Every structure is written in C-alpha cells, then in structure tokens.
Amino acid sequence: MSDLRDAAMSSKAWPFEEARRLLKRYEKAPPEKGYVLFETGYGPSGLPHIGTFGEVLRTTMIRRAFEVISDIPTKLICFSDDLDGMRKVPGNVPNQEELAKHLQKPLTSVPDPFGTHESFGHHNNAMLRRFLDTFGFEYEFYSAREFYRSGQFDEILLRCAEKYDDLMKIMLKSLREERQQSYSIFLPLHPETGRVLYVPMKHVDGVKGEITFDDEDGREWTLPVTGGNVKLQWKPDFGARWAALGVDFEMYGKEHATNEKIYDAICRTLGERPPNHFSYELFLDDKGQKISKSSGNGISIDEWLTYASTESLSYFMYQKPKTAKRLFFDVIPRAVDEYHQQLRAYEGQDAAGRVNNPVFHIHNGDVPVSDMVVTFSMLLNLASASSAEDKAVLWGFINKYAPDATAETHPGMDAAAEHAVRYFQDFVKPTKTFRAPTDQERAALEDLGKALKDAEFALDLIARKNALVGNEDPLPEVDYGDEEFLQSIVFAVGKVHGFEPLRDWFTAIYEVLLGASQGPRFGGFVALYGVAETCALIEKALAGELSVG
Structure with a gap:
C-alpha cells in the first residue's frame, strides 16, 4: 500500500x-x-x-x-x-x-x-x-421521466x-390521520390532462401490476404501474x-x-x-433563512464566479459540511484567501498532512501552486483606497511588491485582481462611509504621516513605544519598503498616543482612511499602496477631502 x-x-x-x-x-x-x-x-x-x-x-x-x-x-x-x-x-x-x-x-x-x-x-x-x-x-x-418511461424502473x-x-x-405510520385516508405510494398521471393526481387507490392488483382509482371528477380509471403511467x-x-x-x-x-x-x-x-x-x-442567506430554489435567495453559482474562482467556491463547500453556513457575498473574500493559504501550506506537508488539507480534495490530489502574491483582502483594500475602476490600477500596486509578476506568469493573480475590482464596485464602494477623526485620532494620524516621511521621527516614536512597554530590543533598520518596519511605525504611533485597547487605533485608521470598519495589516497595506500615496491619503482625510458619512 x-x-x-x-x-x-x-x-x-x-x-x-x-x-x-x-x-x-x-x-x-x-x-x-x-x-x-x-x-x-x-x-x-x-x-x-x-x-x-x-x-x-x-x-x-x-x-x-x-x-x-x-x-x-x-x-x-x-x-x-x-x-x-x-x-x-x-x-x-x-x-x-x-x-x-x-x-x-x-x-x-x-x-x-x-x-x-x-x-x-x-x-x-x-x-x-x-x-x-x-x-x-x-x-x-x-x-425521472426517462427512467419511468423507458422501463428501467418497471421491475421495481x-x-x-x-x-x-x-x-x-411503512408510510402510514409517518402520516397524520387525515392524510392517511387519501394517501397512496402511487401517483397516477391522468391519461387525459397529464396532471399528477394525489388520489387514494380503490384497488392495487399486485399480480397484474395495475392500479384502480377515481380521478378528481369521479371517473374510474385502471392503469398499469409501468410505462410512465404513474410515479411514486x-x-x-x-x-x-x-x-x-x-x-x-x-x-x-x-x-x-x-x-x-x-x-x-x-x-x-x-x-x-x-x-x-x-x-x-x-x-442560509444573509438573513439567516434557508436558501431555496423557488425563492432564489442566497447566492447563485454564477454570482459567486463573478467575484471569485471556482476553487474558492469548492473550498467553501468543503468546510464543515455538518455545520449550517451563511452563504452570501461577504463570505467570498475569506474563502479566497483561506484557499490560497492552504495551497501554500500543501507544498511543505507530508502525505499525512496533505490528505487532511482541503485542497487535496478540491483538486483530487493534483494540487497547483498558488500564484497569489497579494491576498484578495488586500486587493480589496487597495481597490478601495484607489477607487479602482479596472485591474490595471491594482497591477500597479502588485508590481511594487512583485516586480516580475505579470498577467501571463500569474494568471490566478490576474483573475483575482479583476474579481476584486468587481467586488469593490458592487459591494464595497456603495457601503463606504468615511468619518472625521477625533482629536486623539487626528494627532495620531498627523504623527503617522510625519513618521512615514521622516526616518528620525519614526525611530524616535519606536523608541518611545519601547520605553512604554519595557522593550529593550535595539531599534529596527530603517527600510520604508519593508512592511515589518512600516508596521512597527503604525504600532508605535498607537501606543504613544495612548489607544487602549490598541485595536481602537487600527479601527480608526480603517474608518477614517478607508471608509470601512475593518481592514488589512496596515504595514502591508502601506508597502503595497505606497508610502507617498499613504501620506497623501492621510492628508486628504485630515483636510476633510474624503467623503464623510
């Protein structure tokens, strides 16, 4: 074996x-x-x-x-x-x-x-x-029509x-008394109208394989159970x-x-x-109601594929099949990113790890390599910050991170960029609501903008933060292209300005700069969006030039 x-x-x-x-x-x-x-x-x-x-x-x-x-x-x-x-x-x-x-x-x-x-x-x-x-x-x-009419079902x-x-x-035990009076396992198809009749049987001949019943007008009929004359x-x-x-x-x-x-x-x-x-x-749909063919609520396959790949949908379906899941548009970004996380993990796993990885089952063991150099969630935030109308805008940011990547070498990345623009235009843009900063947030954003331009000021902020938290590590190397350095600046600003808990600082960044209640790891965002572009975004927000809800 x-x-x-x-x-x-x-x-x-x-x-x-x-x-x-x-x-x-x-x-x-x-x-x-x-x-x-x-x-x-x-x-x-x-x-x-x-x-x-x-x-x-x-x-x-x-x-x-x-x-x-x-x-x-x-x-x-x-x-x-x-x-x-x-x-x-x-x-x-x-x-x-x-x-x-x-x-x-x-x-x-x-x-x-x-x-x-x-x-x-x-x-x-x-x-x-x-x-x-x-x-x-x-x-x-x-x-079923062919199955009943062709004779394949006749023996049964x-x-x-x-x-x-x-x-x-067997059936009558499961029915209410009223229903028992008219129930039959056989449903005749009316010879004249073709309608499926829910009528009681007057007689069932097990030897001849025939049923006798009265239709809704009181006329008696006898039909064979074979040949598509009845259904069960x-x-x-x-x-x-x-x-x-x-x-x-x-x-x-x-x-x-x-x-x-x-x-x-x-x-x-x-x-x-x-x-x-x-x-x-x-x-379930977005209101927690069961999705239904007749009402058409929830999200369709075509709708999902408008905003994400087939593989991301397969990933969503794989997860916890015995747990009820809300199936609406806002689950798509997470499904895309988690799918690619599993692709990246698969490369380094042994056989035991691989057969437990969802992508093994999505791809029947023939698992591709992810070419997503930027997460889908980050693409959405880039689209939001830049109000992107087409994927070319996003490729401008992608190439800051991966200069050699192209649509030809990274087709999955290219498709995701297009999906992200569609998703932003249809779901994010209509709900974007910017707010004005509080006095505390304004002061912090001013310092963040200054730190992104002035390395000496940035290091001073980090040093002050280290003193506050009792961190004696040496100061980091200055590298405005490194998302970890950028993240350390963002973190230091929040600490120095007394945000408690610190997540309130990040929430403020998202709501004031991006018009959303949550967002990406901001150091990574700055690295992709650009330091100069982020500074300009901060200046617009502080000047009240972003739409304020």
Whole structure:
C-alpha cells in the first residue's frame, strides 16, 4: 500500500472518514454490479441553486477519496425528479401567469417560461448540467421521466405493486390521520390532462401490476404501474430508486434526515440493501433563512464566479459540511484567501498532512501552486483606497511588491485582481462611509504621516513605544519598503498616543482612511499602496477631502 493510501486510511478529513465507512460495506466481497454507485438527487421545481452544486461536489470528494483507498470502480449518477408535479409557480421566473395554468403537471410537461427548452424541467436540467460541467464533474445524468418511461424502473414498480400493503404500512405510520385516508405510494398521471393526481387507490392488483382509482371528477380509471403511467410519492421514490439502481451512497440535507428510516425501510421491503448516508447542514442567506430554489435567495453559482474562482467556491463547500453556513457575498473574500493559504501550506506537508488539507480534495490530489502574491483582502483594500475602476490600477500596486509578476506568469493573480475590482464596485464602494477623526485620532494620524516621511521621527516614536512597554530590543533598520518596519511605525504611533485597547487605533485608521470598519495589516497595506500615496491619503482625510458619512 502506498504512503498516500496509508495516510488516507488514518486521515480525519471527512471525505476519507465517509470513504472508509463505505469500504466496509464491501469488506467481504466486491459489489456484484462491478462498481460502487454514488447518487445525488435534484428536484427541478426551481432554478438550480448553489446548494445543489455543493451536494454533487461533496459527493465527488467522497467518491475520489474512496478511489484512493480502494480499487473498486465507481460511478456517480445525478438523478433529476423531473416527473414531479409543479405544486406552485416559482417566484423568480418570467411568464408566471402562463405557468399557473400548468399546476400539478410534471415539470417536463410544463412549458419553459424562458422559451429556450422543451419544458421547464428540461430547462432546469440543462442549467444544472451546465453548472456541473463548468466544474468538470464526472457523472451520468438520469431523468425521472426517462427512467419511468423507458422501463428501467418497471421491475421495481411491479415489486411495489406486489408489496403495496407492506409499503403502505411503512408510510402510514409517518402520516397524520387525515392524510392517511387519501394517501397512496402511487401517483397516477391522468391519461387525459397529464396532471399528477394525489388520489387514494380503490384497488392495487399486485399480480397484474395495475392500479384502480377515481380521478378528481369521479371517473374510474385502471392503469398499469409501468410505462410512465404513474410515479411514486417522493419518500417511496427515494427508497425505490435506491433499490432499482443499487445505490451505495447518497448524501442529502438535514431536512431528509428524519425520513432516513423510511427510505431505508422502503428499500429493504423491495429486497435491496439501503445505501450509506451522509446528512449535511443547510445553507442560509444573509438573513439567516434557508436558501431555496423557488425563492432564489442566497447566492447563485454564477454570482459567486463573478467575484471569485471556482476553487474558492469548492473550498467553501468543503468546510464543515455538518455545520449550517451563511452563504452570501461577504463570505467570498475569506474563502479566497483561506484557499490560497492552504495551497501554500500543501507544498511543505507530508502525505499525512496533505490528505487532511482541503485542497487535496478540491483538486483530487493534483494540487497547483498558488500564484497569489497579494491576498484578495488586500486587493480589496487597495481597490478601495484607489477607487479602482479596472485591474490595471491594482497591477500597479502588485508590481511594487512583485516586480516580475505579470498577467501571463500569474494568471490566478490576474483573475483575482479583476474579481476584486468587481467586488469593490458592487459591494464595497456603495457601503463606504468615511468619518472625521477625533482629536486623539487626528494627532495620531498627523504623527503617522510625519513618521512615514521622516526616518528620525519614526525611530524616535519606536523608541518611545519601547520605553512604554519595557522593550529593550535595539531599534529596527530603517527600510520604508519593508512592511515589518512600516508596521512597527503604525504600532508605535498607537501606543504613544495612548489607544487602549490598541485595536481602537487600527479601527480608526480603517474608518477614517478607508471608509470601512475593518481592514488589512496596515504595514502591508502601506508597502503595497505606497508610502507617498499613504501620506497623501492621510492628508486628504485630515483636510476633510474624503467623503464623510
């Protein structure tokens, strides 16, 4: 066994923990079907949201982790329940009045409100596949409409008819008494209207594989359960699909966790072994509400990619899948910077460290080298201080720090600069609020500006600070290109002017000079933005020439 496999077998990274659990499923013999099957589900009742993408990404991470520790082949199916009836019109699509005429019809029978595809279900399926293809996922796409109509599901549907009473017992235990009276695991598709009917069964013939029911007008119908004439209610459909496909692993949001025993019981009653599960916490929008396909709240994949890389989104999805996370625009800068921190750490790690590093799972072990010579957060502050309209302005600052860097040699840096300008223009600029300094802050800023021009004055400030804190170290070498020297000046000014706690001094710098409540390590900012430019910024603030909120 390789060093990598050895490390993976003891790794505490959650993809490897789940992969090892899955491997135990076949510790006695490999699967008869010849591969381990991973599945993710999608309900195309609304436009795909970022949570759907996260489910596929996380499943893929576990799949790849499994492939590190096992030689058993794997497959991933993305299953769309596009035969589901449209219960309500989503609030974030056009032509809502037209859609309202097709309530309860299967999503693949509802006209596409965007006018680009055969149906609303086809449109949403295409969007999902585009999102998944953008990230290079390897998967097979399954449509419930084709699955039911093609005959692939017939054997299990006939078994559902045969085991109808047993399956109903499982389901009725979970329902209120009122719901029990009309419930059936089978939902007929009306032969004339095509609508999905929620009606009780008058008779289920397990031998013939037929159901008899009255439609909403009181007319009696008898239909075979095969050939796309019926679909299963969503809970039985979960378990039946597992049985039909031989699914070995499926993850889903915590709203499904309470139904896990039902899904498993359905699958077992149909004679098959339920898969391993993984329940993840939900994503929340900026107001703490669950993100939803129908309401379109939160942030979309396309929106994230407007302001940051695909890898930063993958990093965000990797982190703590069992913890609810706020998914809105202000999480992007941190995700970008933490992703690159992990890239830099990866280079010096051994096998054990690497398999626990998120970037191993993001890149399936083929981890690139970070070319971010300036953090994304710093780029945002540079954009803010300079009111940057394009990335060329930021490259002017970047080249002070890394003179040889270019867009060609550092494509990731170049993309980040463009993303930072967009993010600044859309989110930072509209909320920038400068304030006037207090008397204490004004005096401190005056001294900071003077120290950035006068080395002797700067060293005197540092000496006074050292005396205040009992530091007997020698004074630093004067180097206005060194961010550590610059930071020592900033720190000394705050101490000499009596800011307590010292963070109040840094908060003042950010609010007075940058129009924000927090910001970068200021010595590093000065090194990049420029000493002369910083002095000019201080002078403008003290003269009241920055917009004061």
